[in-house]
Amino acid sequence: MNVFAVPARRSRARGWWGMALFAATEATLFGTIFGTYVYLRFKAVHWPPDGIASPSITIPLVLTGVLLATSAPMQLASAAARSGRARRAQALLLLALVVQAGYFAMQLQRYADDVQAHPPQLSAYTSITQLMVGADHFHVFVGLLLNLFLLAKLMDGRVTAYRRTGVQAAALYWHVVNALTVVVVLLQLSPSL
């Protein structure tokens, strides 16, 4: 049952609610990371401490814009799954995944360089900054795995109720991660803004 055309339902499935609550608790986790960043910053005289250069602005902002844009294909994939169009959902997921993976590869490279140059063991500033940025990248990584899993599930060209909820939940996950990334990047760049 539930093959191909799944009738539109009135309310969100329980899987979507599960993801929404998970995203809420993850967002709270990030909220406490942001609070820690601000707390440590207000305790410091110099932020960043003497001898550490302020972060550069342009590339992180551009990359964040690119990641943010993937919310569009994710949302469209969610709508496609809702109306039972497996191939369309798959194509949109693939489009999002390619962009997200490119973003992740570039960010990982930059992160590795930055940790090399400013190891977290240096000071509270580098500790909280690298932790915050690293946690954000990890959430992007988990999102990539989620999209890969859904692409594999949709290989046979069918949308079941289970898969439809999966795509909707993944789209929600990405919206939340993208929004959190904006805050992470703004805080990360705040010494230079």
Added chain:
Amino acid sequence: MTVLAPPVEERVELLDRIWEERPGVLGWLTTVDHKRIGLLFFFTSLAFFAAGGVEALVIRTQLAGPDQRLVGPQTFNELMTMHGTTMIFLFVVPMGLGAFGNYLVPLMLGARDLAFPRLNALSYWIFLASGLFIYTGLFVGQGPDQGWFSYVPLALKQFDPSLGPDFYALGLIFNGLSTTATAINLVTTIFKLRAPGMSLNRLPLFCYAQLAAAGSALILLPPLTLDLVLLELQRKAGFHFFDVAAGGSPMLWQHLFWLFGHPEVYLIVLPAFGITTSIIPTFAKRKMVAAPLVALAELLVAFIGFGVWAHHMFSTGMPTSALVFFAAATFMVVIPSTVQIYAWLFTVNLGRPEFRTPLLFVGAFIVFFVIGGLSGIMFAAIPFDQATTDTYFVVAHFHFIIFGAAVFPILGGMFYWFPKVTGRMYHEGWAKASFWLTFSGTALTFFPMHIAGLLGMPRRVYTYPHGLGWDGYNLAETIGGFILTAGLVLIAANLVFSRLRGAPAGPNPFRGPTLEWATSSPPPPYNFAVIPTVRSEYPGWDDEALFEDRRRLERGLGTYPDGHRQPEATVRDAYPDDVADMPSESGWPVAVAVLLSLMFALTLTSHFVAAGVVAGLAGLAAAAWLWKEPAE
């Protein structure tokens, strides 16, 4: 029971076949039935309760008189740390949400399981593994000894190079995963799996309390998790968060800890409030007075609870504006608690109360909660707090709340739902005797602590000299502790004996008003042969609706006989708009929990690459688990 007409019998047998799980030990390892998982939570947290209780008895024996040397200072510190950590994280929370919430919420909603049954199983196995993980530290001689809130700098590597704080921090991160999973499960279940017609205004108050507790768990655990991650990063990887020299602050630990720690108190007492609001209408034989206000108060307590954390830090030298804000918020949180107390008292007063054991425990809860609440708002007076902080007055206060207000309803709830879970009645006379023992034992243990505290006795001392005026109070507390233990042992003996020899209870021995009483005792694996239709706040007292449900079973309506299925409903009105395919038993949750345990053990011993590899394997196992669709 009435004799079933043949088609009804066939329908019930079909459901029995569909929902039957594997027998034996393997069945318990792979079960996804919320009732069996609830029982696993129950017995495991009870075992941890016993461990924490033994630790408390050693502590009390040591303090019975001055200058005692039953245990040395190091052992004492480990025991009091493990006592607090065990009671909070391994007993009260898993008992309230994991055992009571798990077992009862789907039954009260007229559902067949929690929203995510396999996640529920994972939650249990993680809880068990995390408890064993923390206790491993104690048994290998590296137990945490900083107290349950593990303040820095004491917990930093240069002051404690042992693995004690690592067992604590990693164990609690691990444990938090379990509570988070249970909380997501409970909230989703309450939102989506209510029986048709159970709109939000007909949701039982027990479920409102569970909703408030589970919802706040999702917000209060992240600060703790982050705090523990920061501690581990500093201890194991040389990050700087808590040392002033590198720009950190030890106050950061306290802020994050109490941002978790105070709402945690409400996470602990809210399920107890829920149990109370279930027991009182049954034995007062009337509806709860001001039920909407009680529901609102339960949610408000959870909400305001997030604004009071720094009253644990009044003596740390915060700015005056912060002190005043947190003092005001602390006064405010009293209001919704008081609304509930008056509602409970008026319900008993306006009903025809029958003082059976569950109601006695709930009455004692109200007494203890008022005492603990009154000593609690005294701390909102900042100078008083600064004078009594870190004395036994604080110990007295929070034991009245945590033991008196959280554990007493749990004990009452054990008697109240015993017939439902086992199908047999407990022995009323022995139950009343055990109540008076635990009641007087609790009062005698914890009340003199107020006085000892006002006389200046600091908390967490492993012994004290003679001649400070504390001797008599301490001796009384120790005697009280043993009376209390005798009461608890009597409760256990009564329940074990009644399980074997008790009289058959029937489906609804107390004439309870919620839906768990509308099914047989113990309930079948699918809970309800026909999904009930709800038309009032107290469906168990709605004989017409119960009769109609039986008629629908005869006509074969609402039994969902084609697989593990049940209706899924809209959030506000509980209008059924879809049919949910529920998963069947699975071995993957155990596998994931084992891999996660291995990951935490490798992290503990600083094998970070291996831990990463095992985390990857856990991810693969989770993918394999999710690959099979429930409908297949």
